[in-house]
Amino acid sequence: MRDLQLLADEALYCSFGDTVHYIEPPQIFERCEGSYLYDAEGTAFLDLQMWYSAVSFGYANPRLNNALKKQIDTLPQLASQYLHPTKIELSKIIAQDAERKFGTRGRVHFNVGGSQAVEDSLKIVRNAKGKNLMFAFEGGYHGRTLGASAITSSYRYRRRFGHFGDRAQFIPFPYHFRGPRGMSKEEYGEQCVAQFARLFETEYNGVWDPRAGQSEYAAFYIEPIQGTGGYVIPPLNFFRGIKKVLDQYGILLVVDEIQMGFYRTGKLWSIEHFGVQPDILVFGKALTNGLNPLAGVWAREELINPTLFPPGSTHSTFASNPLGTAVGLETMRMLAETDYETLVMAKGEYFLAGLRDLQQRHPEIGDVDGLGLALRVELCQADGFTPNKALLDRMTEIGLAGDLEHRGQRMGLILDVGGYHKNVITLAPSLHISYEEIDLGLILLDQLLRRAKGR
Numbered sequence: 196m197r198d199l200q201l202l203a204d205e206a207l208y209c210s211f212g213d214t215v216h217y218i219e220p221p222q223i224f225e226r227c228e229g230s231y232l233y234d235a236e237g238t239a240f241l242d243l244q245m246w247y248s249a250v251s252f253g254y255a256n257p258r259l260n261n262a263l264k265k266q267i268d269t270l271p272q273l274a275s276q277y278l279h280p281t282k283i284e285l286s287k288i289i290a291q292d293a294e295r296k297f298g299t300r301g302r303v304h305f306n307v308g309g310s311q312a313v314e315d316s317l318k319i320v321r322n323a324k325g326k327n328l329m330f331a332f333e334g335g336y337h338g339r340t341l342g343a344s345a346i347t348s349s350y351r352y353r354r355r356f357g358h359f360g361d362r363a364q365f366i367p368f369p370y371h372f373r374g375p376r377g378m379s380k381e382e383y384g385e386q387c388v389a390q391f392a393r394l395f396e397t398e399y400n401g402v403w404d405p406r407a408g409q410s411e412y413a414a415f416y417i418e419p420i421q422g423t424g425g426y427v428i429p430p431l432n433f434f435r436g437i438k439k440v441l442d443q444y445g446i447l448l449v450v451d452e453i454q455m456g457f458y459r460t461g462k463l464w465s466i467e468h469f470g471v472q473p474d475i476l477v478f479g480k481a482l483t484n485g486l487n488p489l490a491g492v493w494a495r496e497e498l499i500n501p502t503l504f505p506p507g508s509t510h511s512t513f514a515s516n517p518l519g520t521a522v523g524l525e526t527m528r529m530l531a532e533t534d535y536e537t538l539v540m541a542k543g544e545y546f547l548a549g550l551r552d553l554q555q556r557h558p559e560i561g562d563v564d565g566l567g568l569a570l571r572v573e574l575c576q577a578d579g580f581t582p583n584k585a586l587l588d589r590m591t592e593i594g595l596a597g598d599l600e601h602r603g604q605r606m607g608l609i610l611d612v613g614g615y616h617k618n619v620i621t622l623a624p625s626l627h628i629s630y631e632e633i634d635l636g637l638i639l640l641d642q643l644l645r646r647a648k649g650r
């Protein structure tokens with residue numbers, strides 16, 4: 196009853212410009228814990244997307260919540276122009292880790308949300324290179340501010356907002372399941388690299404002036420595993436090929452780890468799977484486990500040193516807010532104390548095996564794949580290939596209605612939709628999910644598929 200009144204008020208007073216009304220009617224939640232959200236009646240919804248990977252360490256994680264509470268009792272507020280210890284300590288941990296892994300010194304710059312950190316990274320690139328054009332991937336997603344939209348492949352996000360003069364040039368990503376027939380994943384990756392390299396063959400390919408030795412493009416923005424694009428995992432040698440081209444033509448590599456960072460794929464940064472060094476790395480989401488927002492950029496010293504990127508180059512009131520940096524610091528300490536790599540890879544393999552088993556029973560599952568706990572299930576017609584967005588829409592609706600059944604209890608299942616055809620379940624469960632909860636997730640997915648197919 197109360198929810199009905201709230202929904203009526205929402206329809207009158209809330210903008211519909213966000214993503215709430217992607218599903219009708221929207222669901223109202225009251226409480227969260229671990230891998231579950233709860234509605235007003237106490238119905239448990241198993242969450243297999245965890246706020247698009249922002250809550251990777253479980254809802255209401257006691258350790259991270261306590262870090263927030265402790266900071267509230269000491270220094271909850273401070274203007275971003277002043278310093279506080281956790282900002283410095285967190286920057287040091289991230290920069291020292293990057294120096295160890297990428298072999299180069301760098302600095303960290305904080306902002307609030309992921310898109311804002313992407314904007315800051317664009318400023319760093321433009322400032323260093325004096326150019327404002329970028330390469331990015333088809334299927335890539337970097338946020339919905341104007342700058343981030345310009346390097347995000349979906350025209351849907353730009354269409355109503357005028358001309359984007361610095362729209363990126365979008366390069367094909369090796370999305371093997373929908374790639375050319377008869378080609379291995381590696382061969383397809385090589386073909387995509389060759390297609391990219393071809394752009395630099397002559398001045399007539401449009402991006403390179405061989406006389407001046409200059410590219411019109413400053414940087415390539417990549418997600419190592421595509422997020423919104425449907426958790427597409429490229430071949431492991433792919434980025435080495437791309438990086439070779441970038442190095443040859445003096446183009447920076449910017450790695451967007453906003454969704455795949457913080458061990459989603461079994462490594463702190465997903466790019467670590469691919470053996471290449473970024474020039475700039477952008478992070479957000481899980482750093483604060485969905486508590487006070489904090490995102491940021493790590494950049495090589497040559498690009499972000501105080502002479503080149505002096506005070507005032509970028510700023511936002513809530514950037515480096517102490518509640519965010521305190522939680523971020525605790526997250527990094529927690530990650531250093533436990534072997535998340537082994538834990539995430541083992542759970543990921545277990546979940547993936549369960550999904551493969553599900554695929555045997557449902558021909559509509561055209562593809563399953565995963566790296567760590569970033570898992571994809573691509574829904575198709577019974578031919579196992581033609582994209583079936585309608586089936587997934589029905590599944591998300593039924594899951595969100597909360598009337599699945601398990602051991603005599605009503606339950607819901609929270610799923611996120613991604614992919615070029617919006618037919619991919621992008622699974623991002625809590626990294627702390629138990630094996631029993633993975634089993635439950637598989638049972639509920641099976642039930643959901645049968646119900647949605649039956650409609």
Ligand SMILES: Cc1ncc(COP(=O)(O)O)c(C=O)c1O
Pocket residue numbers: 247308309310311313336337338339418422423451452453454455479480
């Ligand atoms: C890879 C990637 N980059 C950027 C963003 C934008 O971050 P935010 O939504 O925090 O602005 C997202 C958000 O989903 C993302 O997944």
